[in-house]
Amino acid sequence: MKQKLRAGMIGGGKGAFIGAVHRIALNMDGLIELVCGALSQDPEKAKASGRDLFLPEDRIYESYQEMFKKESALPEDERMQFVIIVTPNFAHFEPAMMALEHGFHVMIDKPMTLTIEEAKLLKDKVDKTGLLLGLTHTYSGYPMVKEARKMVADGKLGPIRKIYVEYPQGWLSQLSESEGNKQAAWRTDPSKSGKAGCMGDIGTHAAHLAEYISGLKITKLCADLNIVVPGRLLDDDGAVLLKFDNGASGVLIASQIAAGEENDLNIRIYGEKGGLKWSQQEPNTLIVRWADAPAQIFRTGNGYLSEVAQLNTRTPGGHPEGYLEAFANLYKNFVMTLAAKLEGTPVDPLLDFPTVEDGVRGMAFIENVVASSKSEKKWWDYVV
Missing domain, CATH: 3.40.50.720 (NAD(P)-binding Rossmann-like Domain)
Incomplete structure (x- = not known):
């Protein structure tokens, strides 16, 4: 630049x-x-x-x-x-x-x-x-998410078979939108938030993370959305069964009524040879388990990590990098691309x-999850 x-x-x-x-x-x-x-x-x-x-x-x-x-x-x-x-x-x-x-x-x-x-x-x-x-x-900006994506892309886990991603929060376990909470008010208002509440707000993050790390695309889903808190107008809880374009299956859970939870987004991806686990509340750690070898712990800031993980790291090992740094990585990568x-x-x-393609897929996720939840069909073809 x-x-x-x-x-x-x-x-x-x-x-x-x-x-x-x-x-x-x-x-x-x-x-x-x-x-x-x-x-x-x-x-x-x-x-x-x-x-x-x-x-x-x-x-x-x-x-x-x-x-x-x-x-x-x-x-x-x-x-x-x-x-x-x-x-x-x-x-x-x-x-x-x-x-x-x-x-x-x-x-x-x-x-x-x-x-x-x-x-x-x-x-x-x-x-x-x-x-x-x-x-x-x-969440796609975290160094260890980059490392996980590279590991999957390099085939180290073998063909991907199963994906679990869950995103529990507890901040909407009460009817906060009626108590002057501005953030809750617009997120639970269909005219301002859209067709989905919880699934639009944090379910889209979970779906994007599953596709981003795995490199796969959702092709079918079976969704169950719930309004748990009386008086709420949009879903505040839900679960989705997923099918991906390589035949893998998955489970996505998102909830904003999990009382006591803060922001516990976590993902597990399993292939033929092994699996990995990453949690947003412990973002500097990536756990990898192997079918025929001891488990490994990868940590942000170390020289053994891939080039892409190191490119998105700012501090030495043992110095926590979190939400703000991940956010900054999106900006850095965007503006350096724009400058070029x-x-x-x-x-x-x-x-x-x-990019805009991810934006379209995010809106397709909302559209298909809501339609599936309202339908009596078991599986809903994922239309983009």
Whole structure:
């Protein structure tokens, strides 16, 4: 990279959770400068939020429409080069489409859109424009997840036979949306979250992680979604049987009513020769078990790891790397890919990040899980 890339942000103003996480992540490697923002739908909050971030007064916008119009009019060496969208699900599609129409690359929170139809329209636009769209499936950014993916891709486990992935949380074990919890309110509102609650919010992470590490694609599923807490409008718990394109089977469990759980995303993948296990709450450790040898423990920050795991590691062994660093890896890989694209240089194939294709598959997961749960059929063909 010859210089920092310039970014704008939509959403993420005062009181927002994920906007601050994005800003920490994008600042971690010193590759990005936040130059403008439309940080809230409330004009006063938008202005106050921009001042808190020391943005230039004339580049604190009251709407994303104003931001795209005015940024597009700036000289090419001053305007933002990509936009970061950190709004609730229902406010993803329109600003993302407008960004692409104005020639700006996009980094966006998952799930990518409110509906599968919107996701396909975004993919069509990305395909036509050649612009980049990155998606923040954070867990794919962990070094030991990269190591697990490389191990599977290299055939060390043999043909994959079974995948278990579970994501229990407990923060919605009560009707928090009726108690002033802003994060709970929009996530459990069908008009803002979409067709699914728990499965849209964290089930998509689990499905993406299963496909990402295994290199396989879901082809069929059998889903059972539940609304456990009385008065809730969207699923807060569910389980899904999976079939993958190589014939392997899997089980996906996601729940936000597992009282006492924090964020215990974990995955186990078994092949003919052995299996691996990774847990988000102990992210620096990858456990590998063999059919004919003692189990092994792989740890972040050690020289025996693959090149891709080391590329996504910042600290020596024994120094914990977690959620923020994984988030930052997505940004680093995205902007280094974008910089290569802008400079006309080759892109390092190790710089992977979730793309618009992952966004479409995430929306397809939601669509198919909801349809399967409502159906009397045992197996539901996975339609993308």
